[in-house]
Amino acid sequence: MNLPLGYQPFHKEKFFNYQLNRLHALGYARQADIQKAASQIQTREDYVRVFLQLAEEAKGDGRYKNAAFYLRAAEFFAPHTSPQRQAIYQEFHETFYQAFADEGIVRHEVPYNGRCLPAMELQPATQPSKGTILLFGGFDSLIEEFFVVWQFFAQAGYHVVAFEGPGQGGARQLYDLAFDHDYEKPIGAILDYFGIEAATLIGISMGGYWGIRAAAYEKRITKVIAWSPVYDWLEQIPGFAQALVRQMVKWEGMMNPTIRLRMRLFPILDHAVNQAMFMVKGNQPMDAVHWLLGMNRQHISSDKVTQDVLLVGGENDSFQPVKLLRKQEKALTNVRSVTSRIFTTAEKADMHCQMGNLKLALTEIEAWI
Secondary structure, three states, X not given: OOOOOOOOOOOOOHHHHHHHHHHHHOOOOOHHHHHHHHOOOOOHHHHHHHHHHHHHHHHHOOOHHHHHHHHHHHHHHOOOOOHHHHHHHHHHHHHHHHHOOOOOOEEXXXXXXXXXXXXXXXXXXXXXXXXXXXXXXXXXOOOHHHHHHHHHHHHOOOEEEEEOOOOOHHHHXXXXXXXXXOOHHHHHHHHHHHOOOOEEEEEEOOHHHHHHHHHHHOOOEEEEEEEOOOOOHHHHOOHHHHHHHHHHOOOHHHHHHHHHHHHHHOHHXXXXXXXXXXXXXXXXXXXXXXXXXXXXXXXXXXXXXXXXEEEEEEXXXXXXXXXXXXXXXXXXXXOOEEEEEEXXXXXXXXOHHHOOXXXXXXXXHHXXX
């Protein structure tokens, strides 16, 4: 499996640059196309327009894998509750499964709370199977976009089940399921549906938080990888500031318009708050704040985790910094073992989720398992 190496300076705006590098690192976008897109992008609206155009060009050339990932890029920045975003998601979904029809993917709809969780299953490329790995993404991910990750583990000899939890991807877009931080519930449903009695669990990005939480209460999980840990968002700031935030949260009448003003000033904040509101089916910015603060050291229940744990981070991860990994590491007081792996600039793997040298991260995670 060949994947791009190196974190590229595609765009001067850091968040756009990360998303472009994420698209590049996952292996199904041409670098020349990304460079072309970056030169035309100044706003989120530009991002959507340019990648829709690239998707059409790719379809015209018969490059359906490229087209699927360009549609995903466009969907990412489309307004969250708009008909446009829903239409792009549907086109992405159809294009992806057309493009990857020969890759051995078996799709499942796992019953959950009267609706369904989308899942994809891959059989191990070699026998006997090395075991089962459950995988899921984070805040704004879709299971399809990380196919190269799921495929890597299947080719390494594992039975792979990747899924979207409530509030994510198709669980939200197709089945209208709102988010729930108690991730042992959807993971329990996945384990029951597939009849799995023992599995390794990998949570990517914010999924690192939900994976630790699930392992605390679901002992059919035998190993858990938090790639990357969150532990508690407020642990990034000093104690006095934490107390101030908790006090301010009580002033919802004042905070909602204050956050809305900042959303107008900072487009990336606007994107993040709207994504969180979409996931929880909320309509006020404070719904997003409560969702974020719901990821905390009390809720995650680190002391109840008894399995083997791998914590993965990058020294320059600006989304889930190493500081949070170290705090999570210390809180795992009853685990069978805990291993931390922090990737570096020298390894070209220092960014969030090792976009820049994804192959190295995958290789080392598989070796740990």
